[in-house]
Amino acid sequence: xxxxxxxIFLVATCLSVNGFCQNYMTKTGFIGxxxxxxxxxxxxxxxxxxxxxxxxxxxxxxxxxxxxxxxTKELMQxxxxxxxxxxxxxxxxxxxxxxxxxxxxxxxxxxxxxxxxDLTLHGVTKAIETTAQLDVKKDHxxxxxxxxxxxxxxxxxxxxxxxxxxxxxxxxxxQIDLTRSN
Amino acid sequence: MNTRKIFLxxxxxxxxxxxxxxxxxxxxxxxxxxxxxxxxxxxxxxxxLYIVNMKTIEAPAAGALNVEIQHRFGTIxxxxxxxxxxxxxxxxxxxxxxxxxxxxxxxxRSSYLQTFDGYLKYKLLRQTDQSMRVPVSxxxxxxxxxxxxxxxLGDNAQISSSSRFNYTFQMLIARKFSxxxxxxxxxxxxxxxxxxxxxxxxxxxxxxxxxxxxxKRMAITAEYNYLFPNQLVSPLDPPRSNSLSFGWDIExxxxxxxxxxxxxxxxxxxxxxxxxxxTWGKGYVYFGFNIxxxxxxxxxxxxxx
Numbered sequence: 482x483x484x485x486x487x488x489i490f491l492v493a494t495c496l497s498v499n500g501f502c503q504n505y506m507t508k509t510g511f512i513g514x515x516x517x518x519x520x521x522x523x524x525x526x527x528x529x530x531x532x533x534x535x536x537x538x539x540x541x542x543x544x545x546x547x548x549x550x551x552x553t554k555e556l557m558q559x560x561x562x563x564x565x566x567x568x569x570x571x572x573x574x575x576x577x578x579x580x581x582x583x584x585x586x587x588x589x590x591x592x593x594x595x596x597x598x599d600l601t602l603h604g605v606t607k608a609i610e611t612t613a614q615l616d617v618k619k620d621h622x623x624x625x626x627x628x629x630x631x632x633x634x635x636x637x638x639x640x641x642x643x644x645x646x647x648x649x650x651x652x653x654x655x656q657i658d659l660t661r662s663n
Numbered sequence: 664m665n666t667r668k669i670f671l672x673x674x675x676x677x678x679x680x681x682x683x684x685x686x687x688x689x690x691x692x693x694x695x696x697x698x699x700x701x702x703x704x705x706x707x708x709x710x711x712l713y714i715v716n717m718k719t720i721e722a723p724a725a726g727a728l729n730v731e732i733q734h735r736f737g738t739i740x741x742x743x744x745x746x747x748x749x750x751x752x753x754x755x756x757x758x759x760x761x762x763x764x765x766x767x768x769x770x771x772r773s774s775y776l777q778t779f780d781g782y783l784k785y786k787l788l789r790q791t792d793q794s795m796r797v798p799v800s801x802x803x804x805x806x807x808x809x810x811x812x813x814x815x816l817g818d819n820a821q822i823s824s825s826s827r828f829n830y831t832f833q834m835l836i837a838r839k840f841s842x843x844x845x846x847x848x849x850x851x852x853x854x855x856x857x858x859x860x861x862x863x864x865x866x867x868x869x870x871x872x873x874x875x876x877x878x879k880r881m882a883i884t885a886e887y888n889y890l891f892p893n894q895l896v897s898p899l900d901p902p903r904s905n906s907l908s909f910g911w912d913i914e915x916x917x918x919x920x921x922x923x924x925x926x927x928x929x930x931x932x933x934x935x936x937x938x939x940x941x942t943w944g945k946g947y948v949y950f951g952f953n954i955x956x957x958x959x960x961x962x963x964x965x966x967x968x
Contacts, residue, residue, distance in 0.1 A: 504688070508695070531692045542689040544696050548703045548792075553962045555724030555764075556917060563707045564879045564914075569792075569842050573696070577689040640880065643916045 505534040505622050505659035512545055512655050514630070516648035523557060523647065525550040532657045534622060536586040541596060543576040543655075565637050566603050574602040576609075584615060591616050596626065605635040613655075621660045628653055705790040708800060708839040709847070711919040711955050712759055712769075714872035714886045715908035716927055716935045719847060720802040720837040722784055723761035726961025731757035731771070732954045733930045735923075740946030748950060755930045760960075775929040776810040790838060802835040808931045826857035829933035833870075843876040851888075853933050859897040866894045868936050874912065884910040884921070888936045901941035910953075921953040 510530030516523040527549045534541045547568040552558040562568040578598015585592075592615045600609045613626035629650045632639060639647050709719035712729060723729045737751030745751065757771035757780075765786040772779050788801040807830050830853070837847035849870040858864055872886035888906040895903060908925035926947050927935035941947025 531696050533688050533692055535688060540688050542692050544689065544692040546696070546703075554959050555727060556957050556959075559706050560914075560916075563842075567842070573693070575689055575693070640915075646916065 503536070504662055505536060506662040507532050507657050507659050510543070510545075510655070510657035512543075512653065514550075514651045514653045516651055518646055518648050521646040523552070525552045525558070525561065527551065530655075530657065532624075532659060534580075534586075534624075534659055536622075539580040539584075539586070541576075541578055541580055541598070543574075545574050546572055547574060548572065565632070565639075571602070571604050574600070576600045578609075580613070580615070584617075586615075586617055586622065589617050589619065600630075602630075603635045603637055607634055621658060624655070624657045624659065626655045703792040705792060705800070705839050708790070708837050708845045709874055710882060710912050710914050711921060711953065713921070713953055713955075714847065714874065714884050715910045715921065715923045715925055715953070716906065716930050716932075717847070717849060717870055717872045717886045717888070718782070718784070718804055718806075718833070718835065718932075719872075720786065720800045720835045722765070722767035722786060722802070723759050723957070725761045725764045726959060727761045728958045728960050729759040730956045730958065731755075731759060733757065733773075733951070734953075735925070735928055735930070735949040735951035737949065738941065738946065739948045739950065753928050753930075753949075753951075771931075773930055775931070775934060776812040778808050778810040778812075778929075778931055778934070780806060780808040780931045782806040799836050799838045801837075804831075804833040804835055806831040806833070806932050808933055822857065828856045830854045830856075831932040831936075833932070845874050847872045851932070851936060853937060855933065855937070858895070862897050863894045866937055867891050870936070880914045882912040884912060886910075888939075890936055895937050899938070899940040901945065901947060903937075904939050904942045904947070906935045906939040907943055917957045919953075919955045921955075923951050923953065925949050925951065 508531050509528060510532045511526065511528050512530050513524070513526040527545055529546065529549045531544045532542065547566045548562055550558065550561065552561065576598055578596050580594045580596050582592065582594035584594055594613050594615055595610065596613050597610045598608070599606050609628065611626050611628040613624055616623040630653055631650050709721050712719055712721055712731065733755040735753040737745060737748030739747045741748050753773065753775050755771050755773035757769055759767060759769040761767045767784045769782045769784070770780070782804060784802055784804045786800070786802050788797055788799065790800040791797045807828060810827050832852045833849050835847060835849050837845060839845045851868040851870055853866040853868065855864050855866065868888055868890045870886065870888040872884065874882045874884040876882045886908050890905055904926060906925065906927040908923055908927065910921045910923040913920040926941055926943050926949065927939040928949060929935045929938065
């Protein structure tokens with residue numbers, strides 16, 4: 482009898498792990514990256530960014546298909562996929578990390594936070610840290626962040642002939658609007 | 664004893680489940696993403712609009728203009744006096760423009776028989792990623808050419824203008840087998856408005872071309888245009904031959920340079936498929952190059968759909 486009780490308790494705990502899975506999620510987040518040089522401006526934007534936030538643990542994850550980045554020049558887009566990020570070999574960029582700072586995700590308000598975690602791009606994983614802003618509303622959380630990335634850090638080489646046209650640091654902008662999922 | 668085992672394994676199961684929960688955020692994203700996306704089109708089957716002389720399935724994007732300069736020196740077997748052909752030149756200047764991402768037009772003028780040419784190309788099918796729903800890309804191509812040379816092919820000084828038109832219809836079928844290797848097969852129909860008896864006016868050919876990338880930005884290419892026998896039999900000097908070409912593609916940003924060796928002097932379908940004279944074996948090989956430069960006349964900010 483005692484064991485049977487424990488058994489039921491355990492099964493209930495098991496289920497509750499699923500039951501608590503009230504994450505905030507989006508499939509239409511935005512990531513853009515920008516490079517400005519005197520010779521060429523590069524703008525690439527993606528509106529199909531997947532992101533999820535666990536409000537209990539403050540864990541955060543992103544995944545994005547590199548082929549979804551739309552460039553103003555189609556040829557750049559082809560070169561980006563073919564020669565730089567090699568999206569047939571490495572189709573996604575992902576981020577997994579944790580938010581820290583003064584925040585209460587159950588309370589409406591605006592919070593300035595710090596996000597730390599691992600960014601994986603072109604088969605290379607690198608620890609990054611950036612500041613971000615969270616706007617907590619009823620049933621959804623908006624997040625924005627901006628930071629810089631160096632292609633070299635991700636083993637993306639830029640040939641000398643176009644070196645002057647591509648900035649050594651890309652400005653990255655992230656905007657997500659997460660809604661509560663069950 | 665047995666119940667205790669179940670009990671322990673359940674505890675183990677829960678502890679694994681709990682610790683995995685942190686990583687599982689990313690995993691759940693990856694899972695929902697891979698079920699949603701697998702419908703992308705394969706891009707970059709070929710670097711340029713031409714393998715050497717053959718057109719590829721590729722086309723300029725909507726609003727993009729491609730400027731093409733194709734140059735062939737003389738044949739290598741003309742010897743040292745002419746610096747192995749470098750004293751001679753045949754040139755084609757071309758413009759290719761994307762009306763939409765699928766439909767493009769091109770015009771050109773080449774010095775071989777003072778020929779003008781124009782084409783329409785439509786991307787009918789596009790190879791898709793991974794899922795194999797569409798295994799090949801197919802483009803339809805119609806080309807017409809009009810030579811204005813005063814006395815071509817002998818003494819026919821008076822040729823009516825309608826006789827100066829030739830038409831080519833091609834189905835370009837290509838598959839990118841890997842990021843490095845692509846192959847294109849092209850069934851071809853040519854109509855010559857004027858031929859020398861007893862040649863056929865309607866001619867069938869089959870062309871095949873391939874590219875193999877050797878680095879991210881360089882590739883080796885080859886193409887062969889097979890003209891089915893007994894269609895064009897009038898003698899040429901040197902004798903008529905199938906067109907065989909090799910190239911080396913070098914891509915630098917908006918440019919593609921192609922260094923080529925071919926036994927065809929012309930760069931227009933009806934001419935290089937039907938009127939190539941002289942074989943590789945006898946040294947009738949033209950060295951040359953294609954240079955293309957891409958210009959964006961309109962911004963491209965919608966997905967390539």
